[in-house]
Amino acid sequence: MTMQTVVVLTGAGISAESGLSTFRGPDGLWEGHRVVDVATPQAFDTDPVTVHRFYNRLRRRLRDDDVAPNAAHCALARLERALGRGFHLVTQNIDDLHQRAGNTQITAMHGELTKIRNVDTGDVLPWAGDVIETDRQWRPHVVWFGERTIGLESVVEILSTASIFVAIGTSGTVHPASQFAAIAKTAGATTVEINIEPSAVEFDYRVIGAASERVPELVDQLINGLVA
Numbered sequence: 001m002t003m004q005t006v007v008v009l010t011g012a013g014i015s016a017e018s019g020l021s022t023f024r025g026p027d028g029l030w031e032g033h034r035v036v037d038v039a040t041p042q043a044f045d046t047d048p049v050t051v052h053r054f055y056n057r058l059r060r061r062l063r064d065d066d067v068a069p070n071a072a073h074c075a076l077a078r079l080e081r082a083l084g085r086g087f088h089l090v091t092q093n094i095d096d097l098h099q100r101a102g103n104t105q106i107t108a109m110h111g112e113l114t115k116i117r118n119v120d121t122g123d124v125l126p127w128a129g130d131v132i133e134t135d136r137q138w139r140p141h142v143v144w145f146g147e148r149t150i151g152l153e154s155v156v157e158i159l160s161t162a163s164i165f166v167a168i169g170t171s172g173t174v175h176p177a178s179q180f181a182a183i184a185k186t187a188g189a190t191t192v193e194i195n196i197e198p199s200a201v202e203f204d205y206r207v208i209g210a211a212s213e214r215v216p217e218l219v220d221q222l223i224n225g226l227v228a
């Protein structure tokens, strides 16, 4: 059995069909806010109430009955089961849909909405509910603009072993995730993008279509082709 390493990067587009809004909608607003107003340490320092209110609302949305993993999330869980250690998922998303679909080999590089972090001790706690809006001790365990992403060194290491790199539902506008396709390519990987429209990032192949339709198709091809 020839095992090749498959690395998948996901963005907001994989969760769009689960009812979660992407970040760069037509009006460029993010749940009604300009990103810079909520996703920065400065915003939290100067106005924790607005920041907590924004993330409390997102966390509540995650618990809505109509928000669940879609066929794309489930296909990636199937791919991990088929490839075992030959698979790694890096997500830019802070929702928990990959975890709920059953993936375990995940780097949540921009943090997780369902966790909070103590600003002094760095302790991270699971947290599904609201955070008191005036709380300055506990912040969302989310990577804001200007902050170091989580697990970057290990992701770059894994990318250097990739034979196939697939980016799903990401505009490729946020650094350093936007560099991953080039890093994988340099390591000799074949790079593939699945998106409803081409992003600005270079790939060997582009599959245009909705994630819930195209990801299961690609996963079938990968499982049939790789796990010989």
Ligand code: BV8
Binding pocket: 010, 011, 012, 013, 014, 016, 017, 022, 023, 024, 025, 039, 092, 093, 094, 110, 142, 143, 144, 145, 146, 147, 148, 149, 168, 169, 170, 171, 172, 173, 174, 175, 176, 194, 195, 196, 197, 199, 209, 210, 211, 212
């Ligand atoms: C860092 C958590 C350094 C918060 C997020 C100038 C040039 C280059 C870089 C920079 C620059 N100025 C500043 C930077 C760095 C900055 C950056 O990249 N800024 C951008 C805006 C230019 N990056 C950072 O600050 C990062 N940190 O660089 O640290 C450092 C080093 C050492 C020590 C200290 C510091 C941190 C970035 C993390 C920011 N946090 N999220 C939260 O979520 O609330 S990023 C946030 O935006 C999301 O997490 C997500 O990652 C990103 C949005 O990107 P996408 O996921 O791609 O979503 P988007 O809406 O853009 O696109 C959706 C796509 O899906 C589209 O292509 C669409 O076509 C497609 N789609 C839609 N529907 C479907 C679909 N596809 C398939 N099927 C569908 N149905």
